[in-house]
Amino acid sequence: MAIPACSGVGRRKRLSKLRASGGGQPSLTLVFISLILFTVLSGTIGFAQDELPKGSIEGTVIDSSGAPVAGAKVAINSISAEVPVALTTDKDGKYSTGPLNAGSYTILIEVKDFKSNRFFVTVRNGQTSNGDRKLVRVDPGTPTLLSKVAPERIAELPIDGRDVLNTAQFEPGVLIEDGRSLDATKTGNFALSIHKESGLDSLYILDGVQLNDETRGGATENVALSSTSEIAISRAMLNVSTGPTSAGTVNLTTGSGGTGLHGEAFGLFRDKSIGFARQPGGKDLPFRREDFGGKLGGALIKDKVFFFLDAEHVIQDANRAVVMPSPFQAFSGSFSSPFRNTSAIGKLDWQASSKTRAFYRFAYNWNKSVDNFGDDYSLYQNRNNSPSHAVGVDLTRGKYIHSLRFGFLRYHNSLLNTVGPFGGTSAFGLPANIQFSDLAGGQVQFGGSPFAPQETFQENTEFRYDGSRRAGQHTLRFGASVNRINVGGYEKRFGVVPQLTTALAGGTDPNPLDYPLLFATLSNGQGFSTEKSAFGFSHGGQTDNRLQGYIGDSWKMFPNLTITAGVHYLRDTGRVDSDLGEIPCSAANPGIPSNVLPCSGRNLLDQFSNLPGIALGRPVRQPNYDFGPQLGFAWDPFHNGRTVFRAGAGVFYDNSLFSNMRLDRPARLSQGLYSGTNVLTCAPGAAAGTVAVYFPNAGGLPTAVRSINGHDLATQVCGAPVGSAASDVAALQADYQAAVAAAGSSGNPNFVGNTLSLSVPVSGMAAFDPNYRTPRSYQISFGMQRELWGGGVFTIDYVRNMSQRFGLIADQNHVGDSRYLYVDANGIPTAALNAITNTIVQKAPSCLTTPLAPGAIVQNAVSCYISSVPNANINDFAVNGLDSGVAFLKGLPASIGVQVPASNPPLDPRNFGAAFAGVNALVGQGEFQSSIGQAVYNGVHIALKQSVEHQFFIFRGGDVLLSYTYSKFVSTGGDNPAQSSVAYDFQAPERYKVPSPLDRRHQFSAGWSLNSVWGPKLSFIGRYASPAPSIASLLVPSGNPQATPGEIFRTDFVGDGTPANLFPFVRAGSLKALSASDLATAIKTYNSTQAGSLTPAGQALVAASLFTRAQLTTLRATTPLVIVPPADQFENTGFKSLDATISWPLKLGERLNIEPRASFYNFLNFANFQAASDQLAYYYPGPGQPVTAGAGSANGTPPGSAKDVLRIGTGSGVYNYGAPRQMEFGVKITF
DSSP: OOOOOOOHHHHHHHHHHHHHTTOSSOOHHHHHHHHHHHHHHHHHHHHHHHTSOOBEEEEEEEETTSOBOTTOEEEEEETTOOOOEEEEOOTTSEEEOOOBOSEEEEEEEEOTTBOOEEEEEEEOTTOEEEOOEEEOBOOOOOSOEEEEEOHHHHTTSOOSSOBGGGGGGGSTTEEEEEGGGTOGGGTTOEEEEETTSOTTSSEEEETTEEOBOTTTOSBSSOOBGGGEEEEEEEEESOOTTOOSOSSOEEEEEEOOOOSSOEEEEEEEEEETTTTOOOBGGGBOOOEEEEEEEEEEEEEEETTTEEEEEEEEEEEEEEEEEEOOOTTOGGGOEEEEOOEEEEEEEEEEEEEEETTEEEEEEEEEEEEEEEEOTTOTTOEEEEEEEEEEEEEEEEEEETTEEEEEEEEEEEEEEEEEEEOOSSTTSTTTTOOTTOOEEEEETTEEEESSOTTOSEEEEEEEEEEEEEEEEEETTEEEEEEEEEEEEEEEEEEOTTOSSOEEEEEOTTOOOSOGGGSBOOEEEEEOSOOOOSSEEETTEEEEEEEEEEEEEEEEEEEEEETTEEEEEEEEEEEESSSSOTTSOOOBGGGSOTTSOGGGOSOSSSBSGGGGOOSTTOOOOSOOOOOOOEEEEEEEEEEOTTSSSSEEEEEEEEEEEOOOOHHHHHHHHHHHOSSSOOOOEEEEEOOTTOOTTOOOEEEEETTEEEEEEOEETTEEIIIIITTSBHHHHHHHHHHHHHHHHHHHHHHOTTSOTTOHHHHOOBOTTTTOOOEEOTTOOOOEEEEEEEEEEEEOGGGOEEEEEEEEEEEEEEEEEEETTOTTOTTOBOOOTTSOOHHHHHHHHHHHHHHOGGGOOSOOOTTHHHHHHHHHHHHHSTTOOHHHHHTTTSSBHHHHHTTOOHHHHOOOOOOSSOOOGGGGSOSBOOSOTTSOOBEEEEEEEEEEEEEEEEEEEEEEEEEETTEEEEEEEEEEEEEEEEESSOSOTTSOEEOSOSSSTTSEEEEOTTOOSEEEEEEEEEEETTSOEEEEEEEEEOOOOOOOEEOOTTSOGGGSTTGGGTTOSSOSSOOSOBOTTOOSEEOOOOOHHHHHHHHHHHHHHTTTOOOHHHHHHHHTTSSOHHHHHHTTOSOOEEOOOOTTOOOOOOEEEEEEEEEOOEEETTTEEEEEEEEEETTTOOOOBOOOBOEEOEEOSSTTOSOOOOTTBTTSOOSSGGGGGGBOOOOSTTOOTTOSOEEEEEEEEEO
16 A cells, blocks of 8 residues: 655644644743753763774783793884873783774884884774784894895896896995906906905805905806895904905805795896987997896795796997097097896705705806907907806704805806907008007007907815804804815917007197007917916916815803804915925026026025025915904893994905916926016117017027117117007017027026016016915904884994005015115126216217226216217116116126126126116016005995885885995005005005005995885985095106116106106105195196106216216206196096986786886986096106196196096996996886
8 A cells, every 4th residue: 555645734734733732832841851862862972982992902022932021111102193102011921002093003112131123003993903022132243244235125226237246335335346447357247345445355155155266356257136135245354254355255145936936027128329328528329238037936846845047138239439639539439349148047945854954056157248448449358157056055953053065166267359440450550450559648559458368267166064053152153164276277468469659748640650669568479377287278277275164152241242253264275386496596597607697506586685684585485374363242232132332353364366376486487388578668869789678598598689670679660650660569579479489398488597587567477475475454343233213224333454464566686776786896886887888889989088987087978978969868878777677688687688708707797787786686676476565444334224114295115225435545555455566665665555546535325215106116326436546656658667768767766666656745654645736736846846856866876976966967867847737637526426217016917017117327417537547747848848748647637528538438248337327228027
C-alpha cells in the first residue's frame, strides 16, 4: 500500500485542533527539558570527541644477548614540537609513553656503556606503536683512520668515469690521479694519492689479494664501480696486517649474489655535439664515448650457493688538443686518442654452514689507449691485460676466526711507439718516426716516445692466513702471508729513434727544424735489465719471495676504552740485488794503463769515495729485520658511542720497486747485454774534434767517436739545424748500437768494471748503497669522531707521516764538485792547465808562448785568448776538460775516456781529464741509491657525512658529503718513496725539502643528492683545491744539466756538480712555492744582487790562480740574469669544478625499475690549468737580450692565449677532471 501525501487542508485542521486544546504556546516545562537535553547532548558529544582513543609507544630495550637493559633513558620528541617525554626503562627493560597524539616522533635511548640509539616512530590514534630496540655495547673501535664507501650509493652522484677508485673523492687526504701523470704505463688507469704521496705508492687490495704493479707501482687493473660492494680506505695508523705501504691502503670488496634473481643493466653516452664546450685553444674536436654493462646475481642453490657476474665495456673515440706557443702556432692541432676498456668479474659464494663460508672470484681487465705523457705529438700506445683469481675461506671455530686467501695474478703491460700526425711524413722533413715532441720552458724535443718500446710481465702467487681469538677483554689477531712475485720483460728507452733537443732562445722562426741541435739521447738497442730468463724471454726476469707476518692485540681495558698494539714483519728477498757478491779490483777494464789502475786487491766499488766512513763495495744488505710496531687507543668519554677520541703511532714499511733494481743490476753483471743509453752533448762555439760519444769495445777501452757520416760532431752536427742534423744523429745511434752488439755479451758494456762509472744522466745506472734499507715511515695521528643529528657523522683528525730511508741518488765520488779540483802529486792543477792549453792551441795559438803555470802566466795567456777570439766563452775551455767529468767525459774517468800515447815513464791520463774529477780521479761518476730520503706530511682531515630522511620544501631525503683537507708535504726527492729519485744537492742530499707537485694546501669536496617529491633526483659534486706549487730552478736548454759543457760555471750555485740548482733565493730547509708577483720580485732582487757572481766552481779557478774574476765574467762563467716575468704573468690557479646530474627513477611493475639520467660535468665550464713549468730561462747581457721565456713557464706566460698551453683538456681513459664541460646521457635498469 501507498502512503498518501499530506494536503494543506488536513494540515490546517490539525493545527486548529491543537489550539483548541490550549497548545498554542510551548509550556515552560517543555522548554526547560529541551534545554537540559541539549546541554547534556552537547556535552556528551564534546566529551566523546575529546576522548577518542590516542596512540602510544611501548617498547622493550635489550642488549645483543637478549637480556633486558634497565635504567636506560628514553627521550621522546615530537617533530611537531610537542612537549618532550622523558622515561626510564624498568627492570625488565620496558617503557611506555602513555597516550600520545598522532604524529611522527624521534626516540633517543641512552645508557652508559651502550651505543646511543636514535630512531623514528609514527604514532596513530588507537594504536600502540612498537618501540623495541636492541642496544649494542659501546665499542670505541680502533685508531685506524678508515673510511668505508658504498660505491653504489656514491654512483648516484655525477661520478665522471665508472672506475671504483673514483668514488673515493669525498674522503679527506685523498686525491684522484690520472695514471698518465704518474707513469706512461699507467695511461688509462686511475690512482689514489693518499697524504699527497704518489698514487703509485698506495697499496691496492681486491678481496684480500694484492693488485699492485711491483715494477712501476699503482694498480694492475681497473675495477668497475658496479662490481664492488665496498671500498675501504685506510689513511693513517694502518691495520697491523697491512702490507708494504707508507701512504695508505685501498681495499676493495666485490659484490655477492643473494636470494632471488636480481641484476642491473646500464648504458651511458656522450658526443661532443651535445653540450660539450670547446677544448683548449678553442678547438672543436671529435669526442664520443659509449659505456655499457650490467650485473646479475642470485642463488644457484637456495641459501647455499650464490653467483655474481659483472661486466662493463668502454668505447671512447676522441681527439686530444695540442696547443703550441709562439712561434709554432701553426702546429697546434690534435691527435687521435682512442680508448677501450673491458672489466669483468665473476664470483661464487658458498655458505657451507653458519660458521663456514667460501668463495671463488675471477677478475679481468683489458684496456688500450693512445697518449703522449704530456709530450704533445710524441705518442705511444699502451695496453694492459690483467686476469686474476682469488679463493677465500672463512671459518669460525669456537673462539677462533680463521680467514684464508689464495690469489693468482698475471699482468701484462705493453707500450709501443705510435706515429703521430707529423711523424714519418714530409711535414718536418725528418727521417721516419722522428716526431715533434714537447715544449718545456723553451725546449723543443724531437723523436719517438722516450718510453717505447717496452713490455712488463708480472705473476703473483699469494697465500694469506688471518686469524683472531677472543680471550676475555682481549682480541688477539695474528697472520702470515707468502707472495711469490715474478716479473719480466724489457724496456728500450729511446729505442725507436734518438731524441733530439733544441731551444727557442726567444726565436721567431716558425719552423722548429731550423733551430740548432743542443743535445741528443741515444739508445744502445738493448732492453733487458737482468740475466735471468722469464716469460719466454732469455733475460729480464726478477723474482721476489715476500714474507709477512703480524701479531696484534685489541684490549678493551674499559667498556669505553680500547688499546691496540701490534707488530708487523716484512721480508722481500729479491729487491736489492743482495744475491750478487763484491766486485774485485781485478774486474777492472784490462785496457786501463797500469799506472792508473783504480785499485789492487781491494773492492772496486769502494774506490768511488775515498772519504772516511764510506764503504760502497760490500754486498748490498738483505733487509731481514723489518719490524713495524704500532700502538694506539680509541676512547669514548661519554660512554654512549656518539663521541670517540682516537690516537696512534706506528712504523710502516714501504715497497721498493723492481725498477730500482734496473738501475743497479746491469752495472754489476760482468757479462751480458743490457739496456742503457748514451748522450751527445754540444757546446756552442766548440772547436772541431772536441765533442765525442764513447762506443764500447770488447775487452778494451771505449772508442771516442768524434764524427759521423764525415761530419764533425762538434762543428757540423752540434749546432746544425735539427732538420739537417737528424739523419746524422740517427746514424750515430745505429753505429752505437752496432758497437754495443759487437762488444758482445762476454763483456757487458754497462759493467762498472768496464766503465768505472755509474751515471744516471748518461747511461741510466745507479748502484745500491750496501747499507740500503727498506723505505719506512713514522706515523702519528689523533682526532675525534662525533655522531651528530639524524645519523650525521663528523670527523676531524691530524696526521703526521714522516717518510724515511727512501732511495736518494747522489754521486758519492762528487764528480764536478767545486771542492775537488784535480791536482797532481805536486799540488798543480794539471788537468785544468792542459784544458786551457788545448783551448788556446785550437783558436789562438799565438797566445801560448810558454808552458802554462798557475798565476800570471796562465792568466796572461787567457787574457790574450779573450782579446784574440771573438765571442770567447767558457764553453771553449769546457769542451777541452775545464769542466765536470760528467760533461767532459760522459762520467768516465780519464783512465777510460782519455787515451794517452805510450811513453816512458807513462803519462798519467788524469792530467788530461776533467778539471773537476771528483774525490777519486781514478774512477768516474759514482751514483748510488742511498737510504737517506726524507719526506714529511702534516694534514688536518675534516669530513661530514649526513643522510637526510625528512621532507623539506619539495625534496624528501638525500645525502650530504663534505670533506676538507689542510695539509703540507715536503720531500728531499719526489713523492713516491717506493721509487728512488735524484737528490737536489749531492753535497748534502737532505739539505732541501721541496713541496710535492700534489701539495695543494687546501682541498675541499662536496657531494649532495636531493630526492624530489615528484620523483626526479638531483645531485651535485663540487670541488676546489688551492694552486699547485711551482718550485723554481734554472732552465738548462739542453735538458740534461749535468752533461752540458760549462754549466757548472753558470747554474751550479751550490757547487755540488749538479747545475740547474734550485733558484738561489731559497735557503736550506723546507721551501715554499711563490706567487707570480713574489717570484718576479725575487728575480729582480737576484738580478740586482747575485747575478754576475762566480759559482763555487768559478771561485775554485780563481783560488787556484788560473783565472781572474774579470776574465770569468768576460767568458760568461758567472751566474746569469733570469728573465723577469711579463706583466700579469700567469699564476698557478686553483682547481674548481661543479658537476650535476638529474635522474628520474620509474617503477615498472613489481620488480622492474628504470632510471634515465643526464649529467653535466664542469657544467659552469671553469677553466683549469696545469702548474706553470718551474724552470726559469736565463740570459746574459747582449744584443737582443733579454728574450722572452717559453710560454707555459713561470717567467714566460703573459695573459691571453699563451696560457692555453697549460689548459687542462681530457685525460687518458675515462679520467676527465678539470676538462671543459661535457654532457652525458644514460639509463639504468634494475630488477
